[in-house]
Amino acid sequence: MSGPRFSIIPAWIITDGRLKGSDLRVLCLLGTYTNKEGWCRRSQVKMADQLGCGRSTVQDSLKRLADIGVVEKQEVASADGRDSAHWYRVVLDRVVESNAFAAWDDEDEKEFGPIDGIEKGTPPAGIPAPPAGPRPAPPAGSGPAPINDSNLTPPEERREREREREDEGEENPKGIERRFRAWFAKMPGYLDDSEPNARREWNALTPAQRTECEQMTPIWLEERKKLGRTKPVAASTYLSERRWERLPDQVKTAHEKAKAQEERVTVAPYGHIWSAMRMMALLKGPKPVELPDDLLPLTARTFEIHRRISESKGLAFLAERGIVIDGKDLVFPDDFREQEYRRRIQLEGYPEVNRLNKMATERTRDQVDKRFAALASLCEFVPLGSPTFERWRDYHEQMHWPPVPEPDPKHLAGVWFPKGGPEGLGEFELAARAALGMERGDDAE
Structure with missing residues (x-):
């Protein structure tokens, strides 16, 4: 397994109602990189890239987490004034010595420090590294070597590991035998059949053939019954001749379609699943949106195009962006670029949310x-x-999320939202990821 396996955060923060948006995700990300003292040095740009959100989202969450008191920040200033990754501490009630940062900085400077290899004379690529120093390796510890005894593993954990090996495609003899017995018991006439012969043929199959046999045997039996054939076929013969492969293609196709349909559920607008999927897409954060450098001239040209089509359409274009006409000139709001960025984030940054809204x-x-x-x-x-409902509307506006399209009261009296209101989003995200079997970095599609 590559990367950290655990994220260490204090338990009390999980149910804290002050958490907003992606706060818990940012905290859990910090918790995956903390050293033994609870500190880590992370770049906000890297964190935003890992979480699939904007840097401003990470900055807002870090500020909120600091205000709550669960994250502490130690700024790092580079010698030439350029941006540098800061130290962050997930507060775990541990005291850090005053000289700790200097020691940790030496270890992390290569990854997070400013790139100035040319100025310091970094050797060009291709030059071999110097030989290892003459110092001997540290002696082994005085304690006893760890005991590698499978009997120390609880039975249920051993069974779980066996299942994991099967899921990963490993040939587990116990798993192969267990699957054989389950398959053999479903064959007509198995009580009078030769189990050893059937087992021999079963073991001779490839893993892919065994899986296909398990999936297609019920279909083969059903088709055989439709043809009025009642005489049992020896299991060993069925396996050695791979009889399931004789099924017509149209039968296999029909079975695959029926199986796919069984594995799908219907999503209705404003319903339980629709709301949960929509919120998971919002919590994932927006996709990056870039504004052109010539935003103001481009906006003015776009306005002229709209006005040639219709004067009212052109005026509506300006009103939507807070632009007014002063004589022949367009007067843009002071924060026009920021407003336009937020507007485009709503239009382009959340494609899955907008798809669900369109539904x-x-x-x-x-x-x-x-x-x-x-x-x-x-x-x-x-x-x-x-x-x-009003709290949810206000929260969408506060987070600059695409608003929820309100239903016609004649058809629907309300909308489904995650339990607990906006204050419960942290708990909702944890529960949703657990329900979907998602790990850190996974995204619902």
């Missing part, structure tokens, strides 16, 4: 993997106009 406005449905059905229990019904 709601067009009143269409979708089919998704059935694993998303596990998210239904994480949401609650919120009536239109209720205080909780």
Whole structure:
């Protein structure tokens, strides 16, 4: 396994109602890199790239986490004034000595320090590294060597490891035998059949052939029954001749379509799964959006194009962006670039959210993997106009998220949202990732 296996954070923060948006994700990311004293040195740009969000999102979360008191920051200033990664501490009630940062900086300077190899005379590529120093390796510890005894592993954990090996495609003899017995017991006439002969042929199959045999044997038996054939076929003969491969292609295709349909669930707009999927896409953060350098001249030209089509359309274009006309000139707001960035983030940064919103406005449905059905229990019904609904509306505006399209009250009296309101989003994300079997860095699609 590559990379950290655990993230160390204090347990009390998980249910803290002050967490917003991606705060818990940022905290968990810091927790994966902390040293034994609870500190790590991370670049905000790298963190944003890992989390798939903007740097401003990471900055906002770090500020909020510091205000809550769960993260402490130690700024690092480079000698030439360029940006440098800072130290962050996930507060774990540990005291750090005053000289600790100097020692840690020596270890981390290569990764996070300013790039100035040319100025310091870094040797060009191709020159071999100097030989190792003459110092002997440190002696082994005085304690006893660890005991590698499989009997110390609990039975359930051993079984779980066996299942993991099977999932990874390893040839586990116990697993092969277990699967054989389950398959053999489903064959007609197995009570009078030769189990040793069948086992020999089963073991002679490749892993892929055994898997295909398990999947297609029920279909083969069903088709055989339709043809009125009742005489049992010896299991060893069935396996050695690979009878399941004789099934017509149209039968296999029909089976695959039926199986795929069984593994899908329907998503209705404003419902449990729709709301949970939408919130997971929002918590993932926006995709990067870039503004052109000539934003103001480009906006002015776009306005002229709209105005040639229709004067009202051109004026609506300006009103949407807060631009006013002063004689023949366009007057842009002082924060126009920032406003335009937020507007484009809503339009382009959340494609999955906008797809789900379009489903709601067009009143269409979708089919998704059935694993998303596990998210239904994480949401609650919120009536239109209720205080909780208004909190959700305000929170979307605060986070600059695409707003929730409100349903027609004649058809729907409310919308489903994650339980606990915006204050419960941290707990919702943890529960949703656990329900979907997602690990750190995974994203729901």
